[in-house]
Every structure is written in structure tokens, then in C-alpha cells.
Amino acid sequence: MKSYIYYFILILTVFFNGCCDDCGVPCSQSLSAYEIAFFCYVFDKETNESIVGHCLDCPYSNTVSTLVDMYGDTIRTEGTIDTDGAMTFFLIKHGRDSVNYPIHQEYYLHLVDFDNVERDVDTISFDFTLVHSDRCEMYDYKDFRCYYNDSLYLTEYKWHKEGGRVIFYK
Numbered sequence: 694m695k696s697y698i699y700y701f702i703l704i705l706t707v708f709f710n711g712c713c714d715d716c717g718v719p720c721s722q723s724l725s726a727y728e729i730a731f732f733c734y735v736f737d738k739e740t741n742e743s744i745v746g747h748c749l750d751c752p753y754s755n756t757v758s759t760l761v762d763m764y765g766d767t768i769r770t771e772g773t774i775d776t777d778g779a780m781t782f783f784l785i786k787h788g789r790d791s792v793n794y795p796i797h798q799e800y801y802l803h804l805v806d807f808d809n810v811e812r813d814v815d816t817i818s819f820d821f822t823l824v825h826s827d828r829c830e831m832y833d834y835k836d837f838r839c840y841y842n843d844s845l846y847l848t849e850y851k852w853h854k855e856g857g858r859v860i861f862y863k
Contacts, residue, residue, distance in 0.1 A: 729832070730781045731850075731859070735802070735815065735841075738862040743778030745804065751778065753804040753812070763799035784819060792823050792832070815842050815863065821850070 737744050745753045755774040760782060761767050768782050775781075782800065790796050802815040818840045826833040839847035841861040 729784065731784050731819075732779065732781050733817070733859040733861060734778050734780070735861045735863055744863060745774060745780075745802075746778035747776040748778070752806060754807050754809075757805040757809055759803045759805075761801045761803065763801075768800070784821075785823060790823065792825065795820070795822050815861075817841055817861070 735744050736742060740750070742748070742750065744751060745758055746755045755776055755778060758774055759767050760773055760780060773780060773782060780802075784798060785796070797818070797820050799816060799818040802817060803811055804813040804815065805811050819838065821837040822835040824833050824835045834850045837848060837850045838845060839850065839859070842863075846861060847859065
């Protein structure tokens with residue numbers, strides 16, 4: 694009987710001490726600022742469906758549409774534009790962006806149809822300061838602003854709570 698109580702107490706101790714009190718996830722799974730990806734879609738505001746991808750009514754192809762940063766470099770991370778239109782890219786750049794300094798990022802989404810004709814270029818831009826956090830995530834975004842084609846979409850980015858998914862409407 695004593696061994697059952699011992700194992701029960703041991704399991705409870707491991708369970709309650711293995712998580713951060715504030716965020717509810719193990720602290721050992723915290724990401725560095727350079728591993729935090731921005732995750733977004735562009736939806737048609739009339740149909741509420743993705744406009745980019747390999748879907749029945751998508752006007753733009755995910756295989757030939759490209760995402761280019763403000764320096765002219767094509768973002769070529771694997772799965773930058775997925776078949777369902779999801780786009781994933783990193784907001785913080787190694788060797789260029791620093792903690793506690795204002796950061797400005799711009800990305801240009803070149804929308805190409807299935808006939809390989811570029812039909813539009815949309816702009817996704819960000820202004821923020823990366824700061825150290827009290828929580829186990831290690832970093833937070835201060836004064837965060839996200840724009841899609843000059844329209845303000847976000848004033849905060851809760852990547853640690855919402856998974857970072859953002860939907861822009863065109």
C-alpha cells in the first residue's frame with residue numbers, strides 16, 4: 694500500500710512541477726525569438742475562403758505565387774505558401790534584428806494565377822520592438838503593428854496563446 698501512495702505522490706509532483714504557472718506549457722519547449730514563425734492566410738472577403746492555393750475556386754496558385762521581403766529576397770522556407778494558402782515566415786532575422794530596438798519588416802506577396810500571369814502584389818508589413826518577457830516564452834512583441842495593404846490588422850501578436858494564425862481579407 695505504501696508503494697502505491699509513493700508512486701501517486703511522485704506522479705503528482707512531476708505533473709505539477711513540469712509546467713509554467715503562467716502559460717501552461719513546459720518551459721523547456723520555449724522558442725527563441727528567431728524560431729517564432731508568423732502564420733497567415735489571405736481570404737476573399739466575400740466567400741471567406743483562401744484566394745491562394747490548390748483549391749477549386751482559388752484564383753491564385755500557391756506554387757508560382759511568391760513572398761518577397763523588403764530586400765528583394767524571395768522567402769524560400771519549405772512550405773512558405775502551402776496548398777491551402779497558409780503562409781509561414783519568420784519575423785525576426787538572425788544578425789539583423791535585436792532585442793529592445795524598433796524593427797520594421799515588409800513582405801510583398803506576388804499573386805500569380807494558374808496561367809503564370811502576375812495579377813497583383815499585396816504588402817504585409819510589421820512594426821514592433823522585441824522585448825524580454827516575464828513568461829516562459831522568453832520574448833514578447835511591444836508596440837506591435839501589422840498592416841495588410843496599408844490597413845491596420847493587428848495591434849498585438851499573441852503567438853504564444855493563439856498559435857499565431859492570422860487571416861487577412863482581400
